[in-house]
Structure formats: structure tokens, C-alpha cells
Amino acid sequence: MSKKQSPSKLATQAVYDKKLVPQPENEKTEKLMPYNADATGEFMTTNHGLKINDDQNSLKAGERGATLLEDFILREKITHFDHERIPERIVHARGSGAHGVFKLYESQSAFTKANFLNDTETETPVFVRFSTVAGSRGSSDLARDVRGFAVKFYTQQGNFDLVGNNMPVFFIQDAIKFPDLIHAVKPEPDNEIPQAASAHDTFWDFISLMPESAHMVMWVMSDRALPRSLRMMEGFGVHTFRFINEHGKACFVKFHWKPLLGVHSVAWDEAQNISGKDSDFHRRDLWDNIESGAFPEWELGVQIVPEEDEFKFEFDLLDSTKLIPEELVPVQRIGKMTLNRNPDNFFAETEQVAFHIGHVVPGIDFTNDPLLQGRLFSYTDTQLIRLGGPNFHEIPINRPIVGVHNNQRDGHMRQTINKGKASYNPNSLGGNDPVQAKASEGGFTSYTERIDARKVRARSKSFFDHFSQARLFLNSQSDPEKNHIIDALTFELGKVKTVVIRERMLGILNQIDDNLAAAVAYGLGLHVPQDPERPLNKSIPADGDPNKYESIQVQGTLEFSEALSMVNTIKNTIVSRKIAILAADGVNEESLKTVKSALEGEGAVIEVIAPRLGFIIAENDAKIPVDQSFLTAASVLFDAVYVPGGLNSVASVEADADAIHFLNEAFKHCKAIAAHEEAIQVLEATYFSKKLPEEYTDEIVLREGIVVSSDSARIAKQFSKAISQHRFWEREKPRKVPA
The missing domain is CATH 2.40.180.10 (Catalase core domain)
Structure with a gap:
């Protein structure tokens, strides 16, 4: 049977030709290739290479008879299926x-x-x-x-x-x-x-x-x-x-x-x-x-x-x-x-x-x-x-990309076929191979750290400062980030049914920052304990002195670190950001395509969301493909949203409850939102319209990331800047809206 090059291999080669992926020379990729299996154009076989004539029916004693134990093809297939799952990791399973x-x-x-x-x-x-x-x-x-x-x-x-x-x-x-x-x-x-x-x-x-x-x-x-x-x-x-x-x-x-x-x-x-x-x-x-x-x-x-x-x-x-x-x-x-x-x-x-x-x-x-x-x-x-x-x-x-040579043998699922008599060291029957490598030959040697100590089950007192870096982290956060920590603690502890655990945790939080503890306590309807449980640290040896394991209070010389706040991260790119464009029949093609092309040119991923799948017809009768419908799309799967112009499109989007919810939710989650000036009525239909200025100028860029203009090119430019900021968290508390 002649076999053509499989489509998957052709596609892989095409990726290499475009230089999206380096050719796998001297790479782990190349080492894995002998283990790749592509069934395109191949006969079905058992695990031992026997070609299978019938994979649809088990071997029976007559057409309506019992299945025969001798059906080794059935037994191999079912046994493999029964063992296809291995125990998942205790942690990091997903x-x-x-x-x-x-x-x-x-x-x-x-x-x-x-x-x-x-x-x-x-x-x-x-x-x-x-x-x-x-x-x-x-x-x-x-x-x-x-x-x-x-x-x-x-x-x-x-x-x-x-x-x-x-x-x-x-x-x-x-x-x-x-x-x-x-x-x-x-x-x-x-x-x-x-x-x-x-x-x-x-x-x-x-x-x-x-x-x-x-x-x-x-x-x-x-x-x-x-x-x-x-x-x-x-x-x-x-x-x-x-x-x-x-x-x-x-x-x-x-x-x-x-x-x-x-x-x-x-x-x-x-x-x-x-x-x-x-x-x-x-x-x-x-x-x-x-x-x-x-x-x-x-x-x-x-x-x-x-x-x-x-x-x-x-x-x-x-x-x-x-x-x-x-x-x-x-x-x-x-x-x-x-x-x-x-x-x-x-x-x-x-x-x-x-x-x-x-x-x-x-x-x-x-x-x-x-x-x-x-x-x-x-x-x-x-x-x-x-x-x-x-x-x-x-x-x-x-498998490493270098050879593995040692005297370890056998065991479950051994794949290496070791040759020779000697599987021990030293040996003379096998020339004493494999031989130990000197440090100068790349052999691993442990660091010669000096050790002079008694055997104990204990911790150094230098480990007993538990709160100074927690305080440093909190102090380094922006106000929105601090609010998120308070909300998270209130949410998490609000799920705790045992009140004494909540109160004990408030005592711990109070060691970090009294304002933090007070804010969480307020959300839980509790008071911060004036005298936390003692000893504060309950992880002590049975014969240990609780006072010895008491937390020590260190007032660090460093009270703020810019590196600990996400506010100071990179905000100069929209590469791979997902942008939703909400549109319908009668959309203004220029206001849609100008923004779409500009953002795609900067590496963003754009999807057109419309009342139905297929195509929408623009004002000039151009057909624009639809990626998702309002029914299947969700604002939480996108980084920003844009509403283009076109009177009929604007009217349809305004009348669609899912589209309005999409915008309200995007605003609630502090994302950049843009609209062509012709689409102002869509924004006015949202709950957050109450937060916008009463009058619109030719171009409005609100501090909270709302862009409105009659010029599609200017929208694209300002919208891109807003998207690169990722979120406008300052909008969150004062501008909170239901969605």
C-alpha cells in the first residue's frame, strides 16, 4: 500500500517553512519524533502490530452466542481502555x-x-x-x-x-x-x-x-x-x-x-x-x-x-x-x-x-x-x-537529550534493552563501564558546605517573623488592589461556618494591619479581637515552650516595594488581547473595518458579535462574517468591546438585551469600551450611561476608559491606548453597576 505524506505532517512542515517554529534540529522536538504516531493511511493493528480485520464485533459462539474468552483483540482493547487513566497528581492536577x-x-x-x-x-x-x-x-x-x-x-x-x-x-x-x-x-x-x-x-x-x-x-x-x-x-x-x-x-x-x-x-x-x-x-x-x-x-x-x-x-x-x-x-x-x-x-x-x-x-x-x-x-x-x-x-x-548510562535495571515498563553481563560497580567483566565522571569532566559534585550541628527538631528564631513581609506586600498595593484583598478575605471568611475560626483569623490579620482587619471584620459583622488567642502560633512541639515559638515583631526598614504591585507592570501592548465588536445588519462598514484593521495590525484578536451567526450585511451591502452570536458570546471572555456606527445596526444592538448586558458587564469589570458617535444611543441604553458626561464632544476619552468619536481612525488610536492599560480599576467602586 503506497502512503502519501499525511496532512498533519504537511501542515507541520508549512509551519516550519513560515519560520513560526524553528526547525527541530538538535532539539527535544527531534528526539520526540521517533515516538510520534500518525495513523493517516495506515491499517488498524493490535498493540503488537497484528492487522485487525474486524474492530466492530467481538468473537462469539454464534451470532447470538456468548463472547469467547479467546478474543484476544477484545481483551487487549478493553484492558487498555480500563487503564487509560493514571492517578492524577495530588496537587497541581489540572x-x-x-x-x-x-x-x-x-x-x-x-x-x-x-x-x-x-x-x-x-x-x-x-x-x-x-x-x-x-x-x-x-x-x-x-x-x-x-x-x-x-x-x-x-x-x-x-x-x-x-x-x-x-x-x-x-x-x-x-x-x-x-x-x-x-x-x-x-x-x-x-x-x-x-x-x-x-x-x-x-x-x-x-x-x-x-x-x-x-x-x-x-x-x-x-x-x-x-x-x-x-x-x-x-x-x-x-x-x-x-x-x-x-x-x-x-x-x-x-x-x-x-x-x-x-x-x-x-x-x-x-x-x-x-x-x-x-x-x-x-x-x-x-x-x-x-x-x-x-x-x-x-x-x-x-x-x-x-x-x-x-x-x-x-x-x-x-x-x-x-x-x-x-x-x-x-x-x-x-x-x-x-x-x-x-x-x-x-x-x-x-x-x-x-x-x-x-x-x-x-x-x-x-x-x-x-x-x-x-x-x-x-x-x-x-x-x-x-x-x-x-x-x-x-x-x-x-527523557534527557543526553545518554543515560547507569546500573539501574529492570522494573515495571522498562524500555531500555541493556547489554552485557555487569550491572554493578566496580566491575572487571564489563571494563568497569559506565565509569564515574570527574568534576573536571562534568561530574556533579555537591557543594562542600561546612556542617557542625546537633540533630534537632526545631526552627531557627530567624524564621519567627511572620508579619513584616505580609505588611510590606499590603502596603505596596494600589488602592484598588487593597480593596480586592479586603473583598477576597471577606468572601473567603464569609464562607467559613465556624465563627471562632473567623475571629481567630481576624486576630492574625490585625497583626498585619489594623485597618485591614477592621475592614474585613465589618464585612463579617464581627469585631476584631482585642486580645488574640495565645499562643498565636499553635504549631509547636508537644514538649515545646509556647513562648519560644511566639511570633517576633520586626518593623522592616523597607515599607514599600513597587515590584509587588501589578499597577507597575507592562502596559504598552495589545498583542493577543481579545476585542469584541457588537454589530448587526446595517452596520457602517468603514467604522467597523477601520477599527478592526488597526487593532489587528497591533496584534489584537478581533471577533464580530451579532444577533445571529453567518454574515451581517453592511449599509453598502458588503457581507461581514460573524464570529459569535449574542447568545453564545460573553463579555468575560474578552478584554474590550467596540460598537461601530450604522443606524440600523445601532438600533438592533440597542434593542438586544444580551448586547446591553454585554456592555454593562464589561463596564463592571473595568474594561475599555469604545463606540462610534452614531452608536451613542447604545451606550445610553446601558446602566452605566448615568456615569458618562451629559454632552459629547467630537472625541471623548473618559479617565475610566470610555472612548467616543466620529472619527474611526481616532477611535482606533485612543481605544488601543485604553486597551493597553488592561483595566480601569479606579472605575470599580465609585462606578459600580449591576450586570
């Missing part, structure tokens, strides 16, 4: 991933001997997996949650996994508390409710007893927990790691990912609506943008601290509930990561990818961070049960 490359700007040889951070000529293949933490695989993308941000670098020295989150700190200081944290935040065990949510008794019971969580609570209750897109969120390594250079000199390092589209969020009400309209919102956004060639980009940043400066800060570098303010140690941007290819198969790649914080390369090493140390054990243990055994590293997505 995720999405993509392939890409990392390119270094400038050699970091002064700090590390890691090759991929020294070689500016080589592009290092990467695979990135983003995820939510608390929910199951079937939960929503828009839960209020931490987002996982895990990057697997396929380097020439082996795989390096930078396993982090979109927040730079964590809830706990010691890994022994991790099971408790996750048990608390997961659905409650008696009724398995609620899904993917922290707004319930067990979570806040745990948090209110663990003051070390105070800083992370501020982050999770902030807009950082509701990203507009996975492409628009930061990533952090969370822990303090070590860099080691060729001379054996070490320094401390914190890792950052800085998105080139800026850091942006959605509103909480909007997030809840998106979960109902499209629970795959973040997954779809990432996939669609990569498919369209709008490749997401992040710059890798590092904060370098010399070993001799380890103790110069008011916080402990080994405490994962603390960050290093960028004002104290600036982030140096050393390279760029570009995600340029979607997975070919979600299960084989995104679901089976196995990250491990212990996957490091020469030049990168660990510190004594007690949360990091515990994670070094956890990852391998998890993969053993989730991926079926000790050979999960042989799954194609997990």
Missing part, C-alpha cells in the same frame, strides 16, 4: 503545557558552571507545565489559587527542572507541614466539598493556627491568584538555591520569570463567570495563541546574593515564606524563554511529564531551606505511584 526554547543573553560563568547558563549560542529546549494547585483535573482554570510554573530544561548536562509557582513565597516553612496544608485546602473529607476552593472551614482553621502563612495569604487573596492569562503571570523558583562556578565559589540565587506581556489579572466576579462560560479559559488561551504564532515569552531573572551577605537581611534567606525585595537585590534578566509549539498529545506529554526539584545540573545546588529539603524526597515518591514504577524517566517527554 495543568496545561507547551514546548519551547530558552536563549541566554549573557554568560553567567562568574556565578555558575551550568553550561546552559554559559553558552549564549545554543537554544536549550524546554517543556513548561502551568497548573492550579488545589483542584482536580476536572476543575476550573479560574479558581482563586496559586498557579504552578514548572520548566524542564533539556540541557547537554542532563535535565534541569525549575519547579515553581506564580507567587514567590509559600504557606509553610517546613515540608513536614505540607500534607497538613494540602489536607486542609482540599475538599473536606466528610462530603468532598468544595472543589478547587479555599473558602471553607478546614483551610482557614489551619491558616489561622499557623501565622507563618500570613504573607502567602496576602498573595493568594490578591489579584495574583486570578491571572488574565497564563501568558501574563510571573513565575518564581520560591526557594533560595545556590550557584557554583568553576572555581568552587558559591552564591545564593532566586529565580524569576518575567512575562513580556506584563502581569495582568481578572476581577473575582469575572473569574466566577468565566468558570461557568469556559472552564478551560486559560488552557484555550495558551493553546490558541501558540497555534496562531503569538508565542508567549518570559525573561529569566536572577537575584544573586554573595555567600558573605547571607545574614545581612532582616529575614532569613532559607525561609520560603519570605522574598528578597527587588529594591534590596535587583533582578538581573539573563535570558528569554519562548513557547512555540503545543503538545501533540496531552496525555503523553502534559500529563506524563514528571518534574522533580532534585533534577539539577553541575553549577546549581540546594540550600538548607527545610521546605526545599522535604520536596527533594516527595517528587520521586509521587512519580513512582503515578507513572507506574521506577522507569518514568524513560517516557519520551521525560
Whole structure:
């Protein structure tokens, strides 16, 4: 049977020809190609290559007889189906991933001997997996949650996994508390409710007893927990790691990912609506943008601290509930990561990818961070049960691009066929191969840190400052961001049924900021406790002195950090922003197409929303294709909205309740809105029209992001500026409207 080149391969080649994706030479992509399977033009077979003659009927004893046990084709098919799902991850179960490359700007040889951070000529293949933490695989993308941000670098020295989150700190200081944290935040065990949510008794019971969580609570209750897109969120390594250079000199390092589209969020009400309209919102956004060639980009940043400066800060570098303010140690941007290819198969790649914080390369090493140390054990243990055994590293997505040679043998699903007699070291029967690599030959050697201490179960007193950085984070937020934190805490604690937990949490909040505690208490109908429960910290050893574990109050010298507020993020681009144009028959083609073309020219994605699908007919009888109807579209899935002119179109849009709701909701969620002057009556039909000036000039640009003009080109220019600002949060409180 002759076989033509499959359509999928032709399409892939076309993408390469257009140079949207680099040719996969010497990349992880090339390494995965032998494992790709394209069934186009092929015969159906069993898993062992036997061609199947009938895949429609099982083997029976006569047409109406019993199915025969000897039907090995049936048994293979059903058995495989029965085992198609593997245990989902305990945390970070819901995720999405993509392939890409990392390119270094400038050699970091002064700090590390890691090759991929020294070689500016080589592009290092990467695979990135983003995820939510608390929910199951079937939960929503828009839960209020931490987002996982895990990057697997396929380097020439082996795989390096930078396993982090979109927040730079964590809830706990010691890994022994991790099971408790996750048990608390997961659905409650008696009724398995609620899904993917922290707004319930067990979570806040745990948090209110663990003051070390105070800083992370501020982050999770902030807009950082509701990203507009996975492409628009930061990533952090969370822990303090070590860099080691060729001379054996070490320094401390914190890792950052800085998105080139800026850091942006959605509103909480909007997030809840998106979960109902499209629970795959973040997954779809990432996939669609990569498919369209709008490749997401992040710059890798590092904060370098010399070993001799380890103790110069008011916080402990080994405490994962603390960050290093960028004002104290600036982030140096050393390279760029570009995600340029979607997975070919979600299960084989995104679901089976196995990250491990212990996957490091020469030049990168660990510190004594007690949360990091515990994670070094956890990852391998998890993969053993989730991926079926000790050979999960042989799954194609997990294979390094360098050879694997050791004396580990056999086990479930072993794929390597090892030759020779000797599987031990030292040996003489096999020439003593594989041989150990000297440090000068690239062999990994752990940092020779001096250790002289007693065995204890304890924490350093330098870990007992739980509130100064929580206060720093709150103080650094803009007024709208502070309001969002207050609303989030009021919402979450309002779902807690046990009043004593609410009151205890108010006592914790009062340690951060008394105005914050008072505002939340007001929303809960409670009073801030004048004398919080003692000891404040309930996480103490059975024989421990409660006073010894009492939180220490540190008034940090740094009271404000610009880097902690999303107000200071990038706001100079509308690339990949989704804009809705509301129109109907009789639309003025010029007012629609001028704005549409201008915004598309700047990289925005435009969709025409109309009363019905198909086409609408413009005033000049031109046919304009419709992307969605008012029935199926939702404002929460767009970043901005425009209403073009045309008397008949304007009348139809004004009369459509869904269209008016679309505009009211967009205004409520603080998005940019534009209208041609002919469409003023549509805006006047909205609830928010009461907030607009009574008279319109030739061009009006309200401070809150409303653009009106009779000149379509001027609309496009001003509208683009408004969209690039992302949101007009100052509109939120004083201009709040029902929608």
C-alpha cells in the first residue's frame, strides 16, 4: 500500500517553512519524533502490530452466542481502555503545557558552571507545565489559587527542572507541614466539598493556627491568584538555591520569570463567570495563541546574593515564606524563554511529564531551606505511584537529550534493552563501564558546605517573623488592589461556618494591619479581637515552650516595594488581547473595518458579535462574517468591546438585551469600551450611561476608559491606548453597576 505524506505532517512542515517554529534540529522536538504516531493511511493493528480485520464485533459462539474468552483483540482493547487513566497528581492536577526554547543573553560563568547558563549560542529546549494547585483535573482554570510554573530544561548536562509557582513565597516553612496544608485546602473529607476552593472551614482553621502563612495569604487573596492569562503571570523558583562556578565559589540565587506581556489579572466576579462560560479559559488561551504564532515569552531573572551577605537581611534567606525585595537585590534578566509549539498529545506529554526539584545540573545546588529539603524526597515518591514504577524517566517527554548510562535495571515498563553481563560497580567483566565522571569532566559534585550541628527538631528564631513581609506586600498595593484583598478575605471568611475560626483569623490579620482587619471584620459583622488567642502560633512541639515559638515583631526598614504591585507592570501592548465588536445588519462598514484593521495590525484578536451567526450585511451591502452570536458570546471572555456606527445596526444592538448586558458587564469589570458617535444611543441604553458626561464632544476619552468619536481612525488610536492599560480599576467602586 503506497502512503502519501499525511496532512498533519504537511501542515507541520508549512509551519516550519513560515519560520513560526524553528526547525527541530538538535532539539527535544527531534528526539520526540521517533515516538510520534500518525495513523493517516495506515491499517488498524493490535498493540503488537497484528492487522485487525474486524474492530466492530467481538468473537462469539454464534451470532447470538456468548463472547469467547479467546478474543484476544477484545481483551487487549478493553484492558487498555480500563487503564487509560493514571492517578492524577495530588496537587497541581489540572495543568496545561507547551514546548519551547530558552536563549541566554549573557554568560553567567562568574556565578555558575551550568553550561546552559554559559553558552549564549545554543537554544536549550524546554517543556513548561502551568497548573492550579488545589483542584482536580476536572476543575476550573479560574479558581482563586496559586498557579504552578514548572520548566524542564533539556540541557547537554542532563535535565534541569525549575519547579515553581506564580507567587514567590509559600504557606509553610517546613515540608513536614505540607500534607497538613494540602489536607486542609482540599475538599473536606466528610462530603468532598468544595472543589478547587479555599473558602471553607478546614483551610482557614489551619491558616489561622499557623501565622507563618500570613504573607502567602496576602498573595493568594490578591489579584495574583486570578491571572488574565497564563501568558501574563510571573513565575518564581520560591526557594533560595545556590550557584557554583568553576572555581568552587558559591552564591545564593532566586529565580524569576518575567512575562513580556506584563502581569495582568481578572476581577473575582469575572473569574466566577468565566468558570461557568469556559472552564478551560486559560488552557484555550495558551493553546490558541501558540497555534496562531503569538508565542508567549518570559525573561529569566536572577537575584544573586554573595555567600558573605547571607545574614545581612532582616529575614532569613532559607525561609520560603519570605522574598528578597527587588529594591534590596535587583533582578538581573539573563535570558528569554519562548513557547512555540503545543503538545501533540496531552496525555503523553502534559500529563506524563514528571518534574522533580532534585533534577539539577553541575553549577546549581540546594540550600538548607527545610521546605526545599522535604520536596527533594516527595517528587520521586509521587512519580513512582503515578507513572507506574521506577522507569518514568524513560517516557519520551521525560527523557534527557543526553545518554543515560547507569546500573539501574529492570522494573515495571522498562524500555531500555541493556547489554552485557555487569550491572554493578566496580566491575572487571564489563571494563568497569559506565565509569564515574570527574568534576573536571562534568561530574556533579555537591557543594562542600561546612556542617557542625546537633540533630534537632526545631526552627531557627530567624524564621519567627511572620508579619513584616505580609505588611510590606499590603502596603505596596494600589488602592484598588487593597480593596480586592479586603473583598477576597471577606468572601473567603464569609464562607467559613465556624465563627471562632473567623475571629481567630481576624486576630492574625490585625497583626498585619489594623485597618485591614477592621475592614474585613465589618464585612463579617464581627469585631476584631482585642486580645488574640495565645499562643498565636499553635504549631509547636508537644514538649515545646509556647513562648519560644511566639511570633517576633520586626518593623522592616523597607515599607514599600513597587515590584509587588501589578499597577507597575507592562502596559504598552495589545498583542493577543481579545476585542469584541457588537454589530448587526446595517452596520457602517468603514467604522467597523477601520477599527478592526488597526487593532489587528497591533496584534489584537478581533471577533464580530451579532444577533445571529453567518454574515451581517453592511449599509453598502458588503457581507461581514460573524464570529459569535449574542447568545453564545460573553463579555468575560474578552478584554474590550467596540460598537461601530450604522443606524440600523445601532438600533438592533440597542434593542438586544444580551448586547446591553454585554456592555454593562464589561463596564463592571473595568474594561475599555469604545463606540462610534452614531452608536451613542447604545451606550445610553446601558446602566452605566448615568456615569458618562451629559454632552459629547467630537472625541471623548473618559479617565475610566470610555472612548467616543466620529472619527474611526481616532477611535482606533485612543481605544488601543485604553486597551493597553488592561483595566480601569479606579472605575470599580465609585462606578459600580449591576450586570
